[in-house]
Amino acid sequence: MKPPHPATVQRKQPPHAATIQRNEQPGKQPPHAAAVQRKQPPHAATVARFRPPHPAVAQPQLARPRDGGAVQRADVVPSLTLTILGEGTNGNEAEEELYNVGQRICVRVDVNDAVFQSAQWTLGGNPIAGYVADSILGSIIELDDDDLEAQIVTFYWTRPGQYQVSVAVTTADGGQLQTARACDVAGPVAHRADGHTPGGVDIRTIDETEYIVAGSPHGPHGIDFVFEFQNPNLTGSFNGIQVFTRYHLEIHPDHGQALIVDGANNRNYLDSDVPYGDSVDIEAGVGRWEASDSPAQGFDDDFAQIRFELDADMYLVYRPVGPNAIWVAIARVGWELRAYASKHGDVWQRDVGCRCEVVLESDDYQALPEWEAEASTLLDLDD
Known part of the structure; x- marks a missing residue:
């Protein structure tokens, strides 16, 4: 057998370097060199590595309210x-x-x-x-x-x-x-709330006019109030506010229709001004505030009978220093007057049922007094 023509001699040559394939499978042709893929690392410009964000641009997540309000930090x-x-x-x-x-x-x-x-x-x-x-x-x-x-x-x-x-x-x-x-x-603490009255009613001539007054016959008249209190290093002042919770006056003349003034329907009336007397500046230690009242009703010549009834409360009030401070009530004394008199001829005499007495003494804090008008608006007692 002759060897083949040199031009046709086939020698077992290794494949071209550009087409060398690793781990070739039997019967599978290597790809063209242009299609050879090698496992190369990606280009440096596309390498993705985990790096922490720069501190200057690190931002926490933000949560926006449902109503579109201000954005809130999710970590706050x-x-x-x-x-x-x-x-x-x-x-x-x-x-x-x-x-x-x-x-x-x-x-x-x-x-x-x-x-x-x-x-x-x-x-x-x-x-x-x-x-x-x-x-x-x-x-x-x-x-x-x-x-x-x-x-x-x-x-x-x-x-x-x-x-x-x-x-x-x-x-x-x-x-x-x-x-x-x-x-x-x-707040200051009251430890004495005292009211004193002679207990009865008397008819007196004052400045040439006859009056029925609170007081015992031929003795002192009027009501005295004494309040004492302890101050725990506060500033301010004390005074009184007196309110009538009942005001009823009947004047029956010799002839004609009676005048009846009735402060009913749960209405209260202020006695005198606010406050009632002279203020006492608060000082360290024990303080004292005093006042007196002389309820009376005068008689005119054409009067035949008078019925005068009062229920009243005297409050000890305190107010601290300050442009918008208010009074508060820290104690109370309640009293009642029943003064009835009739004229017999030219002489006035007391009727049955007359009295004047203290009915309440309390050194506890009280609800603030309320009123709708000054008592003098009911009747000008000097006319």
Whole structure:
């Protein structure tokens, strides 16, 4: 057998380097060199390696409220700041360790890292929104629902004690937050509330006019009030407010129709001015306030009979120093007068049932007195 023509001699040559394949499978042709794929690392420009973000551009995730409000940091928890301010003597407000009865208090709640929407306050000690006290009107102003749902509330405590101030807040995104704080409230302490009267009723001539007065026959007349109190280092002053809770006067002339003045229907009337007497500035230690009253009804020549009935309360009131401070009532003395008289000929004589007596003495804090008018508006007793 002759060898093949040299031109056709086939030698077993290794494949071209460009087509060398590793791990070839039997019967599978190597791909063209242009299609040879080698496992190369990606280009340096496309290498993705885990690197922490640069500190200058690191940002926490943000959460946007459902209502489109301010963006909130997802890693911040909203909180509340509760501020309780007491009005000072010059009108400035500041947080204090001890607040006073009658002092104007301002509470405010602020929301941190959220938007305030509404509040619901709970104030211990039954505070009031204010107190009006003048010759026209004596009235307590109560806190209403609108007051207790505001972000800022002003009010007054009228009794000493330790009281809780708490508030629940709803934020604009529907969140619910709560906070609370205890407050100490100081006030003077009365340890004596005394009223003294001779106990009876007498007919006296005063400045050439005859009167029926509170007092024993031929003895002293009128009612004396004495209040004593202990001051726990407060500033302010004491005085009195007297209110008639019953005022009934009947004047029957010799001839004609009777004049009847009846302060009924649960109406109260102020006696004299507000306050009743001279104020006593509070001092450290024991203080004292005194006053007297001489209830009387004069007779005219054409009177034939008089019936005069009074129920009254004398309040010891205290007011701290401050442009918006109010009076608070810390003690009370109640008394009653029943004065009946008839004219026999030209002589006036007392009728059965006359008396004047103290019916209540209390050195506890009281509800503030209220009235609708001054008693003199019922009848000018000097006419």
